[in-house]
Amino acid sequence: MSATDVLRAHDDIFVGGSFIPSASTERIPVVNPATEQVIATVPAGGVADVDAAVDAAHAAFPSWSATSVETRISLLRALQDALQSNSGTIADTIVGELGMPIDATSDVQVNDPALMLGGYADALPALPLEERRNRALVLREPVGVVAVITPWNYPLYQIVAKVGAALAAGCTVVIKPSELAPLNAYELARAVNHAGLPPGVLNIVMGRGTPVGEALVSHPLVRMVSFTGSTLSGRRIATLAAAAPKPVTLELGGKSATIVLDDADLDSVIPRAVADCFRNAGQTCSARTRLLVPSRYVERVALLARSAAERVRLGAPTSPGTHLGPLISAEQREKVRAFIRTGLDEGARLLTGGPEQPARQPRGYYVRPTVFDRVTSDMTIAQEEIFGPVLVIIAYEDDDDAIRIANDTRYGLSGAVWSAKQERAIAVARRIDSGEVYVNGGRFNIAAPFGGTKESGYGRELGPLGILEFTQSKAILT
Numbered sequence: 001m002s003a004t005d006v007l008r009a010h011d012d013i014f015v016g017g018s019f020i021p022s023a024s025t026e027r028i029p030v031v032n033p034a035t036e037q038v039i040a041t042v043p044a045g046g047v048a049d050v051d052a053a054v055d056a057a058h059a060a061f062p063s064w065s066a067t068s069v070e071t072r073i074s075l076l077r078a079l080q081d082a083l084q085s086n087s088g089t090i091a092d093t094i095v096g097e098l099g100m101p102i103d104a105t106s107d108v109q110v111n112d113p114a115l116m117l118g119g120y121a122d123a124l125p126a127l128p129l130e131e132r133r134n135r136a137l138v139l140r141e142p143v144g145v146v147a148v149i150t151p152w153n154y155p156l157y158q159i160v161a162k163v164g165a166a167l168a169a170g171c172t173v174v175i176k177p178s179e180l181a182p183l184n185a186y187e188l189a190r191a192v193n194h195a196g197l198p199p200g201v202l203n204i205v206m207g208r209g210t211p212v213g214e215a216l217v218s219h220p221l222v223r224m225v226s227f228t229g230s231t232l233s234g235r236r237i238a239t240l241a242a243a244a245p246k247p248v249t250l251e252l253g254g255k256s257a258t259i260v261l262d263d264a265d266l267d268s269v270i271p272r273a274v275a276d277c278f279r280n281a282g283q284t285c286s287a288r289t290r291l292l293v294p295s296r297y298v299e300r301v302a303l304l305a306r307s308a309a310e311r312v313r314l315g316a317p318t319s320p321g322t323h324l325g326p327l328i329s330a331e332q333r334e335k336v337r338a339f340i341r342t343g344l345d346e347g348a349r350l351l352t353g354g355p356e357q358p359a360r361q362p363r364g365y366y367v368r369p370t371v372f373d374r375v376t377s378d379m380t381i382a383q384e385e386i387f388g389p390v391l392v393i394i395a396y397e398d399d400d401d402a403i404r405i406a407n408d409t410r411y412g413l414s415g416a417v418w419s420a421k422q423e424r425a426i427a428v429a430r431r432i433d434s435g436e437v438y439v440n441g442g443r444f445n446i447a448a449p450f451g452g453t454k455e456s457g458y459g460r461e462l463g464p465l466g467i468l469e470f471t472q473s474k475a476i477l478t
């Protein structure tokens, strides 16, 4: 049994800079998805916890919002240092609760959030927080207390993307992490105290969407909600917030496409597109899960994609070198298996994978890396967000057809284009209806805005635009 398999009973929430007992006696088990064992419990909080946390954030707001930009920059950097100096423990914690392989976890789940804080600190000095417009003085002021509600798939990353920007803007926050992967939030709380953030600036409650998330969204002292999660929950949250009304940003689901143009180097591009889809076992909102290829190359692409998927190393997330860990829960595994069965029923060709438990991993919520081709855009597996390691290959006739298929989705979060000619790829990227498009393997950039169009939501995170989301303008007219 590894350190992460030891049962840890957490009774606390983080309010006003202290760990205090939750008012609730109910507990939520946290399960290691690779071992199926309960590794910890956290409070299933209630309205009393929310009230205490919001009161602390409200009390901290006047002084935090009045701090200088320099103070906020130095505290953001101190928080970055605190996370980085504890990166090993945080990575182990996230591997234990999420099941993402350790190599990728250290990089994406721990290092990237720390870098994001530095990115927000870098962006702050140049922000137009005070501008003259003729004789008017235009201010960008912090909105107030912000509710931050996050999912399990990139748990610390999602929290920090929101919290870093909100704190940079001068807001105070109450976080409700996902009940499926909440343990990393305790590590964040420790880092907050280590960094010396004033008490009450960042508070954390634990529990489920109902009642804790809903109480937070509806709390009269909460002035804004920043949500990442499913489109279904996003709709509910936007509806609740509309009663106030208060602003909401929504980062929701996706069904993004990789377009491989007819001059791209298939031998190098197809394995990369497959790996891209399977990152975090396909549990990535921006995963490019539809691979669009010229119809004359489909058989070659099928061979390349199948061979790349069969080279994916599925195994224990704690073992270095593992590419594909388990899904988050038995429920999620069943959902993904059902989509695979639907793909078969609707007549897609299964190139590799399938709904059966992988033979080498009899325990844990694993799904075999699965690739379908002969998929058409009207099929369920081409339209629904599967959130598992399932790639669908769709053939197109020409560039216009590829763009039409890429945009034939109710989502608009991400996309990718590959071509031998950069300008040609960029021209296609401009016509994709989504919040971001990666061109020829372009790299993730903490200064670039992230967010969706259509049912993928609204609002942007990261960089200067991410900070401005947490401000409201005020005009002083003279």
Ligand code: NAD
Binding pocket: 149, 150, 151, 152, 153, 154, 176, 177, 178, 179, 207, 208, 209, 210, 212, 213, 214, 217, 228, 229, 230, 231, 232, 233, 234, 236, 237, 250, 251, 252, 253, 254, 284, 285, 286, 385, 387, 413, 452, 456
């Ligand atoms: P989810 O919507 O079930 O839960 C997300 C969070 O919302 C959790 O903390 C949950 O407790 C809370 N919640 C649920 N119902 C609520 C309610 N009625 N009121 C308030 N809070 C509520 O999503 P999930 O299963 O945790 O995450 C998977 C989904 O998140 C996928 O659809 C994925 O695409 C999406 N996602 C989107 C992004 C993005 O940036 N666009 C990033 C990661 C995940």
